[in-house]
Amino acid sequence: MFGWFKSAAQQHRSTARFRIEGMSCGGCVRHVETALRALPGVTVQQVDVGSAEVAWDAAQSSADTIVAALAAAGYQAHQEDHRDSE
Numbered sequence: 001m002f003g004w005f006k007s008a009a010q011q012h013r014s015t016a017r018f019r020i021e022g023m024s025c026g027g028c029v030r031h032v033e034t035a036l037r038a039l040p041g042v043t044v045q046q047v048d049v050g051s052a053e054v055a056w057d058a059a060q061s062s063a064d065t066i067v068a069a070l071a072a073a074g075y076q077a078h079q080e081d082h083r084d085s086e
Contacts, residue, residue, distance in 0.1 A: 015045070015055040015083045016063055021076040023049045035073035039065060
C-alpha cells in the first residue's frame with residue numbers, strides 16, 4: 001500500500017561478514033555473488049576473494065542459510081561478525 005510502511009518482520013535486518021575458504025580469483029567472486037543473490041531477502045554488500053559482507057531480512061534468511069548456500073556453491077564459509085538493525 002505505502003512504500004514507506006513495513007511490518008516489524010520486514011524491518012529486522014542483520015548484517016555479517018563471512019570468511020570464505022576456497023576462493024582464488026574474480027571468477028570465484030562472481031560465483032559467490034550469484035549464489036548469495038539467489039537467496040530471498042539477501043543483499044550482497046561486498047564480495048572480495050576470501051570474504052563477503054552480506055545483509056539479510058531475518059524473516060526470509062539467516063546466517064545458516066547463507067553458509068549453506070555457499071557450501072552448495074563449493075565454498076566453506078564462517079561467520080566472522082554479526083550486527084542487527086531495525
